[in-house]
Amino acid sequence: MAKEPEKNTISVTVGTPKGAFDADFQKTAKVSDVINAAITKKGLAGAATEFEVYLGDTLLTPTDRTLISFHVKDGDTLLVAAQGQGV
């Protein structure tokens, strides 16, 4: 039986301050691509630098690193959070 070709994308769910969405990202995608996708798909106000991405309790930073370098895999749920400052 022929081996299935390896997928070049990662399918994840992304929670955002304006609801959640499902998306496929290239394996070469960066964390910043998730933020930009959230801004575009959900119409988030603000610049990309005003958001951060979490996988569980791990902050995915710096955002120019790839998703796979943080071991993001198919089926994971990422959380895009608006930065905020407690004072």
Place this chain on the structure above:
Amino acid sequence: MPTPAELMFEREFADLASVAEAMGWKLSGGQDLRFVLGVPAKDGTWLYVKCEADQYRTLPPVWRWCDENGGSVDADSMTAQGGQFFSTHQVICAPWNRLAYKTVDARGPHSDWTLGDWMSNSYTRQCTTLAAMATRVSVEAKITFTGRRG
């Protein structure tokens, strides 16, 4: 006819419900401009906050610590500590929490903020929707939470 607060709440509660489902948070209520949100904390327990959004967005919502069904509030056993959000003042310390204002609640540490200016307060940043605020609570529960007050 719905009030502006009710219209805004309805729209934003739907967004929050979507995120809560995706993240596995516990969300109940949604009537009368109120809901209870449960998020997992760093120690494996659940933290619950009750949101009361009357006059939202003219005023920020009230976020108070509560039990699972929101019937009991502000007990030490429900109150998270850790970091600057979960402050020693027993209230979530952010411009988007009405209780952070001393003019509203004596525990509120801020007499230097104006309640009606919460959206333009520089510390609010993009935490201007119910889901954004809830997301911040969730993040802090996972990252900066150090335990309960009692």
